[in-house]
Structure formats: structure tokens, C-alpha cells
Amino acid sequence: MSGNNAIIVKNLSKSYKLYNTPKDRMKELLHPFKKKYHRNYQALDDISFEVPRGTTFGIIGRNGAGKSTLLQLICDKLTPTSGSIEVKGRISALLELGAGFNREFTGRENIFLQGALMGITRKEMEKRFDEIADFADIGDFIDQPAKTYSSGMYVRLGFAVAINVDPDILIVDEALAVGDAFFRRKCYAKIEDFRKRGKTILLVTHGMEIIKEFCDKAMLIDNGKIAQIGESKDVTNLYYKILNFDNPDEEKETLKKDYLNEKDKSLEVTDNREQSQENEHKFLLCNNKLGNKEAVILEYGILDNKNDNVTTLETGKEYTVFIKALFNSNISDISLGFSIRTVRGLILFGTRTGSFGDIIIPPQKKGNIIVARFKITMRLASEKEYFLTFGLNNKNITTFYDLLEDALKISVISTKYCAKFGLVNLEPTISLEYIS
Numbered sequence: 001m002s003g004n005n006a007i008i009v010k011n012l013s014k015s016y017k018l019y020n021t022p023k024d025r026m027k028e029l030l031h032p033f034k035k036k037y038h039r040n041y042q043a044l045d046d047i048s049f050e051v052p053r054g055t056t057f058g059i060i061g062r063n064g065a066g067k068s069t070l071l072q073l074i075c076d077k078l079t080p081t082s083g084s085i086e087v088k089g090r091i092s093a094l095l096e097l098g099a100g101f102n103r104e105f106t107g108r109e110n111i112f113l114q115g116a117l118m119g120i121t122r123k124e125m126e127k128r129f130d131e132i133a134d135f136a137d138i139g140d141f142i143d144q145p146a147k148t149y150s151s152g153m154y155v156r157l158g159f160a161v162a163i164n165v166d167p168d169i170l171i172v173d174e175a176l177a178v179g180d181a182f183f184r185r186k187c188y189a190k191i192e193d194f195r196k197r198g199k200t201i202l203l204v205t206h207g208m209e210i211i212k213e214f215c216d217k218a219m220l221i222d223n224g225k226i227a228q229i230g231e232s233k234d235v236t237n238l239y240y241k242i243l244n245f246d247n248p249d250e251e252k253e254t255l256k257k258d259y260l261n262e263k264d265k266s267l268e269v270t271d272n273r274e275q276s277q278e279n280e281h282k283f284l285l286c287n288n289k290l291g292n293k294e295a296v297i298l299e300y301g302i303l304d305n306k307n308d309n310v311t312t313l314e315t316g317k318e319y320t321v322f323i324k325a326l327f328n329s330n331i332s333d334i335s336l337g338f339s340i341r342t343v344r345g346l347i348l349f350g351t352r353t354g355s356f357g358d359i360i361i362p363p364q365k366k367g368n369i370i371v372a373r374f375k376i377t378m379r380l381a382s383e384k385e386y387f388l389t390f391g392l393n394n395k396n397i398t399t400f401y402d403l404l405e406d407a408l409k410i411s412v413i414s415t416k417y418c419a420k421f422g423l424v425n426l427e428p429t430i431s432l433e434y435i436s
Helices: 022-030 067-074 107-117 122-136 139-143 151-163 181-196 208-214 232-245 249-259 272-278
Strands: 005-019 038-052 056-060 082-087 091-094 169-173 200-204 217-222 225-230 295-303 312-314 318-327 335-342 347-352 369-377 384-393 400-413
Touching (some): 005 022, 005 067, 005 200, 022 038, 038 200, 038 217, 038 225, 056 067, 056 208, 056 232, 067 169, 067 200, 107 122, 107 139, 107 151, 151 169, 151 181, 169 181, 181 208, 225 232, 295 384, 318 384, 347 384
Parallel strands (some): 056 217, 169 200
Antiparallel strands (some): 005 038, 005 082, 217 225, 295 318, 335 384, 384 400
């Protein structure tokens, strides 16, 4: 076994005794001849794998395959029937909705409770409290009992605690499916930050696009056994094949939605406060204001052909992305630009003034204001949400004066073209030839 592994699982098995009725359990316990009234259920059967430090490792499989059981064993919440698990480093896990929360405690009290359970002192948690509360963004509900929370609030607070206790290993089980687009984008950004910092991540999800985008390696579990470990694309392809041949109707529908990459839908009914976060210019709390502020972005947005600010764009139409900047110092090396990314963080497009050879911004004096306007034609697929980042930096992108990450959320619609899945709209046409 390599010493560079964060998790080592060897010959791990977990079985349960299943009884038809509680009486059968008692009858078996008291029977003088040890008669068995149970049947064995093998949740996991001889599982062995390693997760190297600093990797993002995906675990996929059908409902009931054993994924959640495996995570609970790794987190020491269950005892294995046989085999061993070695974990090197502090684990922070978001397993099931509200797991570890005391419903009678307030959000504030639950934050300190979770810290205590992970061996973190109250003094240390007090230092981290503001960051946790800001990330969760549940407002005054932080001082309300957890039993009053919506499902989205549970996930917000649970994820905020899990990622802000500086774990060596982060385990997330299906938590990213819940919440509005802003919160999911914030979570994906944090996971990407963890990856850059060399943290180890275990990610369980039914979203195959998430596995392919984020995970270095993946493992497919089927009927309690390892079906495959390898490159994410290869493992997800096998998963699709398994589901294609043997798949409950409910999972077929889940697979179809994921495979077609349809518009993400929240699994919760948000309260009014959460709905208010869908406004046009809502800033994310995660790394959205960076730079030395020698120059700052005053305004930004997207204009239609009537010069109106818009956040709902129609595919195939032309728009203007604008950035207005103020210089607080004399600066000679300047470039303004923007990028567009998906909710999961995949950069789809980016450009800046430095990308145009014949466009050179002359040196600017303190107090000067300039506006950059980029003409674009919307070619992204419709029925999806995207995020724009705006930046003001030098031409070599070694110095940032101002950076607004994921500052603007846009929605793309289509009334004309037939881009039903994927990430771009190639404006297809169709012709049919009928041959008798």
C-alpha cells in the first residue's frame, strides 16, 4: 500500500440481519437451539480500493448499490462486518440531510455541536463562525431551531460547516442536488478551491456530468461489489450500460435527465428569502471581490439591441457585454474582460481587450473612467443558467486590479432554434428525404 494514500479500504464487507418482524429477532435471541429467523443482506462484499491524497474520487452506482453504506463506514458511523479501513487526516462529511443536527438546537448551536464532534475547540469554531454563517446565508434562521428549516437550509448549513473546518478529506453524498443555482455555483467553486489546495474529496452523486468534470478517478459499485475503478469517463460509460440493461423506471428518468443535460431543477420548495436571491445582480460570497483595487469595476452587465439591461438572453441574438472601470492610480498596463461558465464551473467562453491585437488601451491616469463593450452573439444552449465573471487586470494576467467572480447570472431561452441538450447552439437546420 502506498504511503501517499488518504484512504485505504481493504477487503471490506458489511452485512445485515433482516427479520420479518421484531418478534423474530427476539425468538432467535432466546431460542435454545439457536434457530435462525433472519436472512442475510450483503450491503458490501469484499471491497478494496485506495484514494491518493489530493485527488477527487467519485463513487457512483444505482440506488441501493451500497454507496452510502460505504461512506458511513469510512466516516466510522458504522462498524464493518469484515475488512479494514485506514483514513489519514481529518474527515468532514455531508452525508444525509441534516445528519448530526439536533433539531431542537438553533443553527448557531448546531455549528458548535458539529465542531465538537470533529474535535475542534469552541474557541476555534468561534473564529470560523462568521465564515460558516456567511456561506450558509440563511440569515436570521441561524438563531432559529433546526426543526424550522427547509431542506435547502439544512444543506446550506451542513455544507457550510463541512467545508469551513479545514478538513483533509471532504465527503459529499448527493448534497449538491439541493438548493438554488447561486448556492450550487458557490459549492462547486468551493470544491474547485479544495482541489487546487490539494485536499482529498469523495463525491457521491447520480450526476454523471459532475463526475466527469470534477473527478480524477471514479468507482462504480453494483450490488455491493466493485464493478470498475478507473478514468471517470470509462466508469460513467459502464454505468450507463448497466442502467440501460437493468434499470428501474425511476432511475431511468433520472438518467435521462442527466444524460440530456436538461435544466437543473431544485429539489426543494424555497422560502421567500431564498427566492429573493435570484435577483439579477446577486453577488456570490465566495471569492467574488479580489484584486489590489488600483482600478475597480463600477458597472457591468449585458445590453440588448434596445440598450436595456437584460439577464434573460435569446439564443441566436446579438448582445453587448459592458464593463465600466475607474482608475484609482496611474496604470499603464490594462486589460478588461469577462468569462462565462456553467453552474458547475466549466468555462465556456472568455475574452478580454488584450485578445484583440489592434485594441490597445493607452496608459490611464488616476480618476479616469473607461467603458469596454464586447459584441457577442448568443450561441449557448437554451433552458440553462450561466454565470459571468468580470475582470480588470494587466495584459499578461499576472496582476488583478479588480475581479468579480460569478457576479451575474443569466438564463438563455430559445424560440427558434432546436438546441435541446449540450452546451452550445449550432443553429441547426433540417431536411428530410423520403425514399420509397
